[in-house]
Amino acid sequence: xxxxxxxxxxxxxxxxxxxxxxxxxxxxxxxxxxxxxxxxxxxxxxxxxxxxxxxxxxxxxxxxxxxxxxxxxxxxxxxxxxxxxxxxxxxxxxxxxxxxxxxxxxxxxx
Amino acid sequence: xxxxxxxxxxxxxxxxxxxxxxxxxxxxxxxxxxxxxxxxxxxxxxxxxxxxxxxxxxxxxxxxxxxxxxxxxxxxxxxxxxxxxxxxxxxxxxxxxxxxxxxxxxxxxxxxxxxxx
Numbered sequence: 001x002x003x004x005x006x007x008x009x010x011x012x013x014x015x016x017x018x019x020x021x022x023x024x025x026x027x028x029x030x031x032x033x034x035x036x037x038x039x040x041x042x043x044x045x046x047x048x049x050x051x052x053x054x055x056x057x058x059x060x061x062x063x064x065x066x067x068x069x070x071x072x073x074x075x076x077x078x079x080x081x082x083x084x085x086x087x088x089x090x091x092x093x094x095x096x097x098x099x100x101x102x103x104x105x106x107x108x109x110x
Numbered sequence: 111x112x113x114x115x116x117x118x119x120x121x122x123x124x125x126x127x128x129x130x131x132x133x134x135x136x137x138x139x140x141x142x143x144x145x146x147x148x149x150x151x152x153x154x155x156x157x158x159x160x161x162x163x164x165x166x167x168x169x170x171x172x173x174x175x176x177x178x179x180x181x182x183x184x185x186x187x188x189x190x191x192x193x194x195x196x197x198x199x200x201x202x203x204x205x206x207x208x209x210x211x212x213x214x215x216x217x218x219x220x221x222x223x224x225x226x227x
Contacts, residue, residue, distance in 0.1 A: 097168035
């Protein structure tokens with residue numbers, strides 16, 4: 001059973017920088033898993049932020065960036081704003097038509 | 111360009127339900143489609159995927175053998191037939207599209223399925 005792990009919660013000060021990570025139980029996350037990141041506010045459908053590790057989706061501000069840090073996928077938010085307070089999810093493509101989402105990170109901006 | 115999912119509701123344990131997702135604004139048959147669910151207060155969970163012509167499907171282990179994903183490209187509609195429903199299947203079900211490169215780029219608004227015991 002493949003498990004993708006994210007920090008359950010994270011806190012950042014307004015204007016600060018935070019890096020959320022996405023870890024794979026069976027080994028290292030690489031670009032071969034096409035990591036993607038999604039933002040979700042309560043009661044809403046997810047919004048795509050980052051795909052193919054580091055490519056920003058249309059309309060996503062450049063203070064959101066994706067990368068591979070060590071053996072994890074990472075989402076870095078610089079200049080955090082109050083409306084960044086929501087849930088963030090990573091997703092990995094495992095191949096053979098199978099995807100796995102991480103458990104999500106609840107970000108608090110205070 | 112949008113996806114409109116429907117068909118959710120309250121159903122008893124062991125029952126069946128069929129969800130629908132109507133696509134518009136793009137060439138439906140060109141894209142893989144998925145169902146992703148989210149239990150109340152929990153995270154996103156990938157459920158099932160179907161390729162563009164409907165000839166290939168994949169499922170999460172938790173629903174394999176109980177759920178069937180299908181599509182009607184003439185009607186631009188995606189389906190999820192859910193049988194032998196369990197209380198733990200209670201969730202908002204989202205239909206979603208993936209782009210080349212394997213990322214979800216278009217989501218429906220979700221439809222709530224509640225399985226009672």
